[in-house]
Amino acid sequence: MLVTSDDSLGPTEISYLENAFHSRALAAGRVRTLNSNDPSPGTVTEEKKADLEEFIAYATIAIGSLGYRIFEKADDDKASAAAAPAPAPDAKFLMGTSANGKLQWKTELGVPLGQLEQQELAE
Known part of the structure; x- marks a missing residue:
């Protein structure tokens, strides 16, 4: 108001x-x-x-x-x-335990999210 x-x-x-x-x-x-x-x-x-x-x-x-x-x-x-969304809190929620989404989340080819982000930053 x-x-x-x-x-x-x-x-x-x-x-x-x-x-x-x-x-x-x-x-x-x-x-x-x-x-x-x-x-x-x-x-x-x-x-x-x-x-x-x-x-x-x-x-x-x-x-x-x-x-x-x-x-x-x-x-x-x-x-x-x-x-x-941030990967860590989401991974923790989905897995029901302490987890790091950058390590746990992977592409179809098995590349972890953290590694994928590093590759994109290097380009």
Whole structure:
């Protein structure tokens, strides 16, 4: 929930903010909408627009600091690393005992994951 100190957000301002946040989240490529309703930007004065853009900047920082990175462009390298689970905890979970996935997990040819990673880094 985002609020102002003086409760100065009316329907027009909220409509503008909704449109701005929606557009920025879609542009970052981290979210998608399930309906086709695009929020209206409303009609705000240049002065109010400047105030709202400042509000958006601060809100984006606050939302990001809570761990929601919906307005930041997804870095493909970071995203793929985040999507790939760590081998050790997963191996431990799957095997039910202490295990190192880099040693236990092997390709179809029998090459351990750790060795495969080293080969890829050497290339």
